[in-house]
Amino acid sequence: MAEFAVAAGVLATLLLCMPVLCRYHELQVASIEAARRVAFEGSWRESGGGHVDVAPLRNALFPDTGDAAQVTAQRVQAGLDAGSESGLAGRSTRLLLAPFRLARVLNSGFDLHEPVMYTADMAVALSRPAQLPDPFSQTPIEFHERYALLSGDWASSGPSQVADRAGGLALTRAVPPVRTVVRWTARLLSVFEPALRELCLGQIDPEHVPADRLGQGVDPDAGSPTRWSPEC
Numbered sequence: 049m050a051e052f053a054v055a056a057g058v059l060a061t062l063l064l065c066m067p068v069l070c071r072y073h074e075l076q077v078a079s080i081e082a083a084r085r086v087a088f089e090g091s092w093r094e095s096g097g098g099h100v101d102v103a104p105l106r107n108a109l110f111p112d113t114g115d116a117a118q119v120t121a122q123r124v125q126a127g128l129d130a131g132s133e134s135g136l137a138g139r140s141t142r143l144l145l146a147p148f149r150l151a152r153v154l155n156s157g158f159d160l161h162e163p164v165m166y167t168a169d170m171a172v173a174l175s176r177p178a179q180l181p182d183p184f185s186q187t188p189i190e191f192h193e194r195y196a197l198l199s200g201d202w203a204s205s206g207p208s209q210v211a212d213r214a215g216g217l218a219l220t221r222a223v224p225p226v227r228t229v230v231r232w233t234a235r236l237l238s239v240f241e242p243a244l245r246e247l248c249l250g251q252i253d254p255e256h257v258p259a260d261r262l263g264q265g266v267d268p269d270a271g272s273p274t275r276w277s278p279e280c
Contacts, residue, residue: 083195086168091199104114184255218250
């Protein structure tokens with residue numbers, strides 16, 4: 049009977065506090081989602097960090113229920129920091145990308161941008177419901193959530209842009225004299241082997257979606273990017 053009395057008291061307390069605990073969990077999930085939104089919106093807008101307007105986040109994720117007995121978000125603060133990736137991974141990445149920066153110098157068509165690490169910090173202070181017993185009703189509760197996003201602006205609008213931007217990685221395209229020597233050497237050797245006339249070192253031929261898979265209303269013969277052919 050003593051064990052049942054202790055267990056029943058604990059279970060009854062958990063049962064009565066379940067709505068409050070679910071509300072806390074709901075607000076914590078909203079805080080995580082708010083930090084994710086701040087980081088992603090900062091990468092879209094290429095923000096340098098600093099103050100973040102929290103009014104849209106508060107209206108979307110922390111609406112006022114109007115119930116004084118329910119836990120609500122009293123104070124919402126957000127911060128955004130934009131900088132290079134840190135730590136051992138960041139230093140290793142910069143070291144590995146050093147040869148690609150050399151390709152950018154040799155060929156202006158290859159544009160390598162440094163990735164940016166966007167770090168969002170959310171601080172959400174919650175109200176204290178009066179129905180909780182002491183000392184829980186007087187204990188301040190505040191969620192601190194952090195979200196980091198490594199973002200870059202390398203995007204493509206078609207196979208031609210991919211070929212232009214990635215062409216600097218091919219030595220015969222990055223260094224014009226090498227390309228000229230290879231082309232004339234192939235022409236001379238084609239006297240003995242005609243197949244060398246089709247030799248094209250450094251050719252960039254990115255994959256692209258077939259025209260019949262782009263959706264309805266797409267004319268494959270009307271200048272579709274799928275009809276693009278690589279240049280030697």
